[in-house]
Amino acid sequence: xxxxxxxxxxxxxxxxxxxxxxxxxxxxxxxxxxxxxxxxxxxxxxxxxxxxxxxxxxxxxxxxxxxxxxxxxxxxxxxxxxxxxxxxxxxxxxxxxxxxxxxxxxxxxxxxxx
Amino acid sequence: xxxxxxxxxxxxxxxxxxxxxxxxxxxxxxxxxxxxxxxxxxxxxxxxxxxxxxxxxxxxxxxxxxxxxxxxxxxxxxxxxxxxxxxxxxxxxxxxxxxxxxxxxxxxxxxx
Numbered sequence: 621x622x623x624x625x626x627x628x629x630x631x632x633x634x635x636x637x638x639x640x641x642x643x644x645x646x647x648x649x650x651x652x653x654x655x656x657x658x659x660x661x662x663x664x665x666x667x668x669x670x671x672x673x674x675x676x677x678x679x680x681x682x683x684x685x686x687x688x689x690x691x692x693x694x695x696x697x698x699x700x701x702x703x704x705x706x707x708x709x710x711x712x713x714x715x716x717x718x719x720x721x722x723x724x725x726x727x728x729x730x731x732x733x734x
Numbered sequence: 735x736x737x738x739x740x741x742x743x744x745x746x747x748x749x750x751x752x753x754x755x756x757x758x759x760x761x762x763x764x765x766x767x768x769x770x771x772x773x774x775x776x777x778x779x780x781x782x783x784x785x786x787x788x789x790x791x792x793x794x795x796x797x798x799x800x801x802x803x804x805x806x807x808x809x810x811x812x813x814x815x816x817x818x819x820x821x822x823x824x825x826x827x828x829x830x831x832x833x834x835x836x837x838x839x840x841x842x843x844x845x846x
Contacts, residue, residue: 624777653833662823662838663778670831678833710777719766719830722780 626726641696643711650716652694656707740837755840757824761805770823
């Protein structure tokens with residue numbers, strides 16, 4: 621029972637490089653989320669999706685793009701990485717329509733931009 | 735974007751002490767309140783989801799209460815143990831379709 625799986629677990633990039641973070645969930649959840657976690661800032665929402673083919677901006681979307689082509693996958697892209705994007709990125713998913721269900725989180729991706 | 739505040743920011747307690755911390759959220763248009771436990775180098779783990787005013791939930795030595803009219807929730811830990819050391823996050827949403835907004839967390843350190 622994998623739950624929410626994030627790949628890669630860590631990556632070092634140079635400024636200006638691009639990369640894609642993958643989030644996969646096997647719980648048939650409708651909602652998926654990308655957060656970044658920085659010291660003293662808690663979890664801040666980057667983008668989210670309420671279903672296959674739909675995405676929406678969160679609190680800190682600039683510099684990131686997302687896609688949800690398949691229900692089970694939610695991709696986070698950095699087109700031109702900047703040092704300010706050095707962070708730990710968490711993906712989460714949640715089922716729709718059951719208010720008492722929590723979000724399920726992946727183990728995080730630690731990204732360093734040099 | 736609704737504002738979720740947690741206090742204190744950090745807390746150090748001795749093993750065996752009981753402790754509590756606070757989550758404040760806007761009381762208007764409240765939908766649900768979540769508590770998560772987040773250990774270093776791991777992913778946040780759900781503790782409680784509460785929706786009704788006066789809700790009280792318990793899991794082992796940890797319990798939580800909810801006051802939606804005044805916009806706060808308390809998390810209590812009875813007889814703290816070193817393994818309780820973690821950051822405790824609360825999050826609120828104001829509808830079923832809007833994302834959770836997280837507080838910055840309370841970092842608890844339990845000293846043996």
